[in-house]
Amino acid sequence: MPHLLTTLALLGLGTLAAFAVRALGLPLPFLMGPLLLSGTVAMALPAHLPDGYRFPQWLRLAFIAVIGLMIGAQVTPELFRQIPRLILSLAALTLFVGVAHAFNYAVFRRLGAYDRATAFYAATPGGLFESIAMGEEAGADLARLTLQQFLRVIVVVTTLPLGLSLWLGEPVGSAGGMTLARDAxxxxxxxxxxxxxxxxxxxGRVLHLPAKQLTGPMAVAALLSLTGAYPLDIPQWLVNVAQVVVGTALGMRFTGLSRALILRGAGLSLVSVAGMLILAAICAEALHLILGEPFDVLFISFAPGGVTEMALVALSLQANPALVTLHHIWRILVTVLGLTLTRRWLRRFL
Structure with a gap:
């Protein structure tokens, strides 16, 4: 019972935090508000949580599935007709994954002085949950690895929409009122x-898909959308609830981490993300000159952040969010496939 009441209290406070963040005009308020609130509780008030408390895993998985359905519903036949001309950008994204991973490894190994396993798996530019699971098996420092992987997503999701808003002179993403869901x-x-x-x-579980809690539902929604069998309309209130649950669960991952460790990890993450965004901008500009696609759309397609917020930013730019999502899923697939294929060799190296 204490665990249930704690979960309900965290979700209630997280909802209030979400509305506060939205009032400030910040991106993805229903995710970032609860994340900041529960993260603060996890770091500053761990003694006030019940013994052995962990946010319910089944609840988090259920609502990640909702976000996957929302994104998958945006997949249309038109998107598939564009794949042949996207081969070059997907190839460039494959190269981006390798270069970004190498750069991040250098940051965490040299600047952070992390051991090899922790630095390697913290450096992946995608496959958050898979990187954590494989890193744990390889003997990585789980606290530091988890911190860096979540900070990568958090830093990109918060800084990129704000940067684009300043550049374009108007809010983008969820801060601009954009949504992939339906009201009525x-x-x-x-x-x-x-x-x-x-x-x-x-x-997702049967096929062992990367980020299966997201990509499995996304695949089902995409199939329903493409065939016209049962197009899904996801209500906005359900998407908001999903983000509150996922944000609260992410924040609770910081339980037991010291303030010094988090501040150090944040500094390393800023260096890592800055390098990846510069590399993403270079790739986007080169592809813009070759393909003629808008630079900003290509840029957010390469930015290694949250799939949902990048899709919302794409919607703000009047670009197909499913096209951007396709690039992000490819980034995750390439990262996880690379880790899987090199797993045996990595055990000897790390």
Whole structure:
């Protein structure tokens, strides 16, 4: 019972924090508000949490599936018709993953003085949960590895929309009121959404997809959208609830970490993300000159941040969010595939 009450209290306070962040005009308020609130509780008030408390994993997975359904519903036949001309940008993204990983490894190994395993798995520019799982098996420092991987996403998700807002002179992403969800969705649609989410989670587990809690439901929603069998409309209130749950769960990952460790990790993350964004800008400019695609759309396609917020930023720029999402899923696939194929060799090296 104490654990249930703690979870409800965290979600309630996280919701209030979400509205406060939205009032400030910051991006992705329903994710960032709860994350900041629960992260503060986890770091500053761990003694006030019940013994052995952990945020319910099943609850987090269920609502990550909702976000996956929302993104997958944006996949259309038009997107697939564009794939042949995107081969060059996907190839460039593959190169980006390798170079970014090498750069990050140097940052965490040389500047951070992390051991090889921790530096290597903290350096991956994607596959957050897979990197943490494989790093733990390789003997990495789990606290530092988890911190750096989550900070990568947090720093990109917070700084990139703000930077683009300043550059374009108007808010972008969720700060600009953009959403991939629908407002007028009848309650009768909820069972269908729940069933699609369950099927997606099962598919992701069976096929061992990277980020399976996200990509499995996304694949199911994309298939339903492409075939026209049962196009999904996700209500905005459900997406907001999903972000509050996921943000609260992410913040609780910082339980037990010292302030000094977090500040040091944040400094390393700023260096790492700055390098990756510079590399992303170089790739985007080169592809802009070759393909003629808008620089800003290509830039957010390469930025190693959260899939949802990058898709929302794309929507602000009147670009197809599914196209941007395709690049981010490719980045995750390439990263995880690279880790999987080199796993045996890495055990000897690390």
């Amino acid at each position: 969705v009848p309650w009768q649609a909820i069972p269908g959404i729940a069933l699609a989410g369950l099927l997606g989670l099962g598919l």
